[in-house]
Amino acid sequence: MSTLSRLPSGRRTKLLMLALWVVIAGVMGPLALQLTDVQDNDSLGALPAGAEAGRAAARAEAAFPEPDTLVAVAVYVRESGLTDADRAKVSSDRAAFAAHAAGGTVPEPVPAADGKALLLTFALAGTGDEQTAAVGPIKDRLAGQTPDGLRTALTGSAGAEDDFADAFAGVDVTLLLATVAAVAVLLLLTYRSPVLWIVPLLTAAVASQVAGGVVYLLVKHIGISIDLQSQNIMTILAVGVGVDYALLIVARYREELRRHEDRHEAMAIALRRSFPAICASAATVAIGLLCLLAADQPATHGLGPVGAVAVVVTLCAMTTLLPAVLVLFGRWVFWPFVPRYTPGIENQDVAADHGVWARIARFVGRRPRTVWLATAAVLAALTAGVTNLSIGLPGDEIFSKEVGSVTGQHLIERHYPGGTLAPAVVLATASSAGPVADAARSVDGVATVGEPQRSADGRWVRIEATFTDEPTSPAAQASLSRLRAAVRSHDPDALVGGDTAFEADGDAVTSRDTLVVVPLVLAVILVVLMLLLRAVVAPLVLLASVVLSYAAALGAAGFLLDWMGHPRLWSAVPLQTFLFIVALGVDYTIFLMTRAREETAQLGPRDGVLHALTVTGGVITSAGVVLAATFAALMILPMVPSMQIGVIVTVGVLIDTLLVRSLLVPALAVHIGRAAWWPGRLSRATPHAPAHVQEMTTVS
Numbered sequence: 001m002s003t004l005s006r007l008p009s010g011r012r013t014k015l016l017m018l019a020l021w022v023v024i025a026g027v028m029g030p031l032a033l034q035l036t037d038v039q040d041n042d043s044l045g046a047l048p049a050g051a052e053a054g055r056a057a058a059r060a061e062a063a064f065p066e067p068d069t070l071v072a073v074a075v076y077v078r079e080s081g082l083t084d085a086d087r088a089k090v091s092s093d094r095a096a097f098a099a100h101a102a103g104g105t106v107p108e109p110v111p112a113a114d115g116k117a118l119l120l121t122f123a124l125a126g127t128g129d130e131q132t133a134a135v136g137p138i139k140d141r142l143a144g145q146t147p148d149g150l151r152t153a154l155t156g157s158a159g160a161e162d163d164f165a166d167a168f169a170g171v172d173v174t175l176l177l178a179t180v181a182a183v184a185v186l187l188l189l190t191y192r193s194p195v196l197w198i199v200p201l202l203t204a205a206v207a208s209q210v211a212g213g214v215v216y217l218l219v220k221h222i223g224i225s226i227d228l229q230s231q232n233i234m235t236i237l238a239v240g241v242g243v244d245y246a247l248l249i250v251a252r253y254r255e256e257l258r259r260h261e262d263r264h265e266a267m268a269i270a271l272r273r274s275f276p277a278i279c280a281s282a283a284t285v286a287i288g289l290l291c292l293l294a295a296d297q298p299a300t301h302g303l304g305p306v307g308a309v310a311v312v313v314t315l316c317a318m319t320t321l322l323p324a325v326l327v328l329f330g331r332w333v334f335w336p337f338v339p340r341y342t343p344g345i346e347n348q349d350v351a352a353d354h355g356v357w358a359r360i361a362r363f364v365g366r367r368p369r370t371v372w373l374a375t376a377a378v379l380a381a382l383t384a385g386v387t388n389l390s391i392g393l394p395g396d397e398i399f400s401k402e403v404g405s406v407t408g409q410h411l412i413e414r415h416y417p418g419g420t421l422a423p424a425v426v427l428a429t430a431s432s433a434g435p436v437a438d439a440a441r442s443v444d445g446v447a448t449v450g451e452p453q454r455s456a457d458g459r460w461v462r463i464e465a466t467f468t469d470e471p472t473s474p475a476a477q478a479s480l481s482r483l484r485a486a487v488r489s490h491d492p493d494a495l496v497g498g499d500t501a502f503e504a505d506g507d508a509v510t511s512r513d514t515l516v517v518v519p520l521v522l523a524v525i526l527v528v529l530m531l532l533l534r535a536v537v538a539p540l541v542l543l544a545s546v547v548l549s550y551a552a553a554l555g556a557a558g559f560l561l562d563w564m565g566h567p568r569l570w571s572a573v574p575l576q577t578f579l580f581i582v583a584l585g586v587d588y589t590i591f592l593m594t595r596a597r598e599e600t601a602q603l604g605p606r607d608g609v610l611h612a613l614t615v616t617g618g619v620i621t622s623a624g625v626v627l628a629a630t631f632a633a634l635m636i637l638p639m640v641p642s643m644q645i646g647v648i649v650t651v652g653v654l655i656d657t658l659l660v661r662s663l664l665v666p667a668l669a670v671h672i673g674r675a676a677w678w679p680g681r682l683s684r685a686t687p688h689a690p691a692h693v694q695e696m697t698t699v700s
Contacts, residue, residue, distance in 0.1 A: 005275065008323040009267035017324040021317070025206050028213025035212045038219045041227045048296040051505040052484075056497025059427045063455035064462055069102060070131045073156035074120040074142055077411045078149055081115050085147040090118050096141050100124055100134040112415035119412070124158060135162040139404070155408025163403035167638040175232055178636055179239050180205075182629040187243065190622045191250075196333050199325055200246030200318075201239075207317035208238035211310040218305065225302040229642060232634065233303065237310040240630035241285065241584075244623040245278050245318040248591060250326070251619040257331060257339040267327050275319060277594040280532045281587040282315040284525055288583035291520045295513040297506070300572050357617035361610040364667050372667035375659055376548065382655075383551045385558030392507060393570040393640060394472045395499070400566070400638050413470055417447035422471040422499035424483060426463040430454055432491035433461040439486040440465045445479030471499045480504055510571040521579055522547070525586055532590065533597055534680040541668055541676065542589050549660045550581045553652030560647055570641035577645055581652035584627065588620050588661040596669065600682050609669045617662065624657025 008017045047054040074097070076082070076090055094106045102123040109118040124131040135158050142152045153159070180201065187197035211234060218224045226234075252274045256266035289311065292304030331338050364371050399406060424446075428436040433452040440449045440463060447468045452461040465483060469475040480500045487494040522543060529539035554574070561567045595616050600608030631653065634646030669676050677683040 005268045005271035008320045009264050009271065009327050011264055014264075014324040014327050017320050018328065021206065021321045021324075024210055028210040030213075031216040032209045032212030035216045035219075035226065035231060038216060039227055039231065040225045046298040047502065047505055048298065048509060050296075051509060052495055053497045053501040053505040056425060056427055056495035056501065059460065059495060060425060060462065060497065063427070063457070063460040064453070069123040069125075070135070070158040070161060071121065071123050071156045072097070072100075072135070072138055072154060072158040073408065073412075074138070075117065075153050075155060075408045075411045076109075076119075077117045077151045077415060079116060080149070082118065082150075083147065086150050087118070089145070089147060089150065090120065092145075093141055094120055097122060097138060100126075100138060114415055117411065117415035119416070121156065131158070132161070132165075135159070151411060153404050153408035153411055155405040155412070159405035159408060163399070163405045167399060167403065174636060175633055176235060179236065179630050179633040182633060183239060183243055183626055186622070186626050186629055190247070190626075191334075192337060193334055195335060196250070199329070199333065200243050200250070200322060203246065203317055203322045203325065204239045204242030204314065206321065207242050207314040208235050208310070210317070211238050211313040214309050214313060215306055218309070224305050225298065226306050227299060227302065229299070229639075230303045230306045232637070232642065233645075234306050234310045236630050236634065237285075237307055238314050240627040241282075241311055242314040242318050243626045243630075244587065245281075245315065246322055247619050247623045247626070248274050248278060249318065249322060253323075253326065254334070254339045258342050261341040263327055263330060267323050271319065271323055276532075277591050278315065278319065280528060280594070281590050282311050284528045284586055284590065285583045286311040287524050287528070288521050288579055291517055291524060292579065294516050294520055295575070297509050297513055297572060300510075300513055300517075300575060303576065357614045360617060360662065361614045361666070364613065364663060365606065365610045365670060368667040368670040372664050372671060375664040375667065379548050379552035379655070379659065379664070382553075383555035385555035385562075386551070388558040388562040388567050389554070390568050391510075391571055391574070392472070392474075392503070393568050394470070395503075397566070397568065398640055400640050400643055417466050417468055423450075423464040423466045424480060424496055424498040424500055426465060426483070426487055426494060426496050428452075428461055428463065428487060428491045428494040430458055430461050432494070433463070435490040436461075436487045436494060437463050439490050440483060443479065443483045443486050445469065445475065446483060467500060472503045476500045477504045507571050510575065513572075514575050517575060518578060521582060525582065529586070529590070529593075533593055533677070535677045535682070537672065537678045538593065538669065538676040541672065542586065542593065542665065545660055545664055545668070546582045546586050546589070546656070548664075549585055549656045550578055550652060552659075553577075553581055553648060553655050556655065557644075557648040557651045560651065561644060564647075566640050566644060569644055573641060573644050573648070577648040577652065580631075580645075580649045581656070584649075584653060585656035585660070588624055588657055589665055591620050591623075592616055592661055592665065593669075596666075597677075597682065600677065605674045605676065605682070606670050609666050613662070613666045620661060621657055624653055624661070628653040628657070 007013050049055070049058075074093065076086060078086055090109050094109065097106045097120065098104055102125040104125070106120055106122040109120050111118055124134055126134065135154070138158070139154050139162070142154055146152055154162075183204075184197060184201060187201065188194075191197050212231075215224075215226060215234065219226055249270060252270035253267055256270045257263060260266040260269070286308040289304045289307040292300055292307075295301045295304075326333060331340075395409075426436060426440060433454075437449055437452055440446060443465075445468050446465050448466045450464040452463050454461050467476045467479050469479065477500060480496065481504075484496045487496065525546070526539055526543050529542055530536060533539060554577070558567065561569075592612055596609045596612035598608075599611045602608065603611055628650045631646050631649040634642045635650075637643060637646075674683050
């Protein structure tokens with residue numbers, strides 16, 4: 001550890017470290033810029049191969065091969081009933097759309113039973129780029145020369161893809177700028193220096209780019225997947241976690257600069273003392289993220305290695321590049337509050353510089369039992385907000401604001417059977433076509449059943465069944481269960497796919513992932529805490545505190561999301577936010593308790609914990625606020641799942657920082673006393689405090 005700490009802080013080796021990072025950044029930076037080219041955004045909604053909806057889709061693709069084309073659905077609605085002028089508009093548009101339609105023709109419009117709506121549905125012609133380019137003219141034609149009172153909208157896969165592209169145009173730059181701006185402001189307030197804040201922020205930016213390059217290589221050569229959401233979270237993790245580590249290192253470095261005249265020696269000692277906690281923190285988060293590899297859902301599974309790479313690369317950058325840059329710049333980087341070497345200050349307790357946190361520590365120490373009980377009661381009360389949340393985000397709520405394709409869906413739902421746009425697809429053996437179709441027609445909740453379509457090889461038939469209810473609604477999912485049971489009673493090999501099946505199977509996969517991954521993450525965190533603290537009781541108490549913190553965060557976010565109008569969670573949100581809140585939240589507990597362990601050896605269990613709270617409170621709170629700000633940047637994204645993750649994790653980190661780590665954990669540790677460190681030697685050892693610390697404790 002002594003050797004490692006001197007590499008970035010040595011008089012010559014710091015230059016070698018800087019040169020090494022210049023080379024790494026020069027190689028990985030250009031690769032990071034290509035990361036968007038290898039995104040697989042289909043994984044955001046994909047199912048594992050074993051899910052029935054996925055098997056049905058694979059069977060359909062093999063038995064009924066069709067070109068991968070976008071489908072445009074133009075909807076025309078007049079609530080008072082369509083007029084002749086409206087029908088003329090539809091006829092004119094149909095002729096114009098033929099230029100973009102596969103085969104050069106658009107099928108006849110489909111009227112609604114109430115006479116208030118018409119649908120034009122057609123596949124687009126040309127290559128993928130040509131189809132994408134055709135959507136704009138189609139939208140313009142649809143919106144132009146419209147009779148007064150006639151509502152139009154473009155939906156289907158063509159409208160949805162175009163809306164998605166519009167919503168995310170330039171959003172990666174916006175997200176990065178919002179994150180950097182929030183962190184920069186907080187660092188300025190924390191350091192009160194016009195220069196110092198730039199160093200950790202630039203180091204985090206380098207870490208983010210290098211991590212992007214590493215992930216690009218893993219995607220190309222190992223086969224991991226990355227999507228838009230995991231790439232955004234990778235950026236957030238690199239900046240948020242990186243600045244957290246920087247705050248701890250800079251705080252230790254500032255202390256040591258006052259004790260040592262040589263800044264190289266000061267940095268070496270600061271690194272040696274802070275590295276164990278930072279390394280344990282990074283290991284906890286990285287291993288916790290890798291636990292997501294046990295998940296079946298592709299989007300959740302793929303997030304694991306991407307996030308772990310970001311954390312590991314950031315750890316390397318913050319413990320090598322950042323110290324080298326700080327030592328190279330010298331003390332002036334702290335201007336105007338430059339820490340000067342003061343002979344004899346090594347005998348002064350650093351707690352004297354933390355007046356606010358010394359008062360908080362005294363408050364906790366006077367009535368620890370009352371403090372932890374009251375804090376736990378507040379957290380328990382916050383969990384009541386969970387009742388505002390539900391699992392299952394409808395497809396028409398995926399965007400944070402209504403877009404054209406969603407408007408079209410709503411118009412269709414009001415005038416056609418709920419499943420018109422997304423019928424269930426039954427794939428059965430050809431010999432059972434008649435009985436299967438009849439069974440489907442008899443199912444309660446099925447509005448219409450189409451005629452069986454036979455595959456080219458004669459083995460399979462495809463039957464479309466339209467549900468009465470909206471495809472992603474609970475009622476439609478109940479109808480799906482009845483439909484699957486009915487068709488299998490006549491053909492055991494029958495599969496039912498479609499959007500409703502996809503939604504239902506996705507919920508089942510998420511439930512399975514939660515049951516597997518959550519205990520795995522908790523076990524990993526428990527093992528890391530036991531190894532770090534060399535105790536059993538304290539890690540168990542800390543693990544219980546982070547679980548309570550997550551429940552409180554989910555409840556508090558429930559109140560906010562309900563107020564914001566988005567209480568229905570995307571199915572993967574609870575698991576992903578659990579990982580972030582628990583793994584990142586335990587970071588601050590690690591920072592506190594590793595210092596507490598160090599202080600307990602000198603002062604005893606009560607005064608050691610309170611002294612640790614005093615000297616770490618400010619920097620850890622700053623780190624928590626910075627991390628919360630970085631995740632809050634996700635709320636600017638136009639996708640509801642990302643916004644939900646941003647809200648829940650931001651609230652969770654703030655709760656963990658301001659309540660759990662500041663009050664609950666230290667109060668519990670003081671109340672339990674020496675037994676918290678059982679069976680380690682601290683549960684038996686007698687402390688030997690330095691004289692100056694004993695004097696400070698007595699005065700307190």
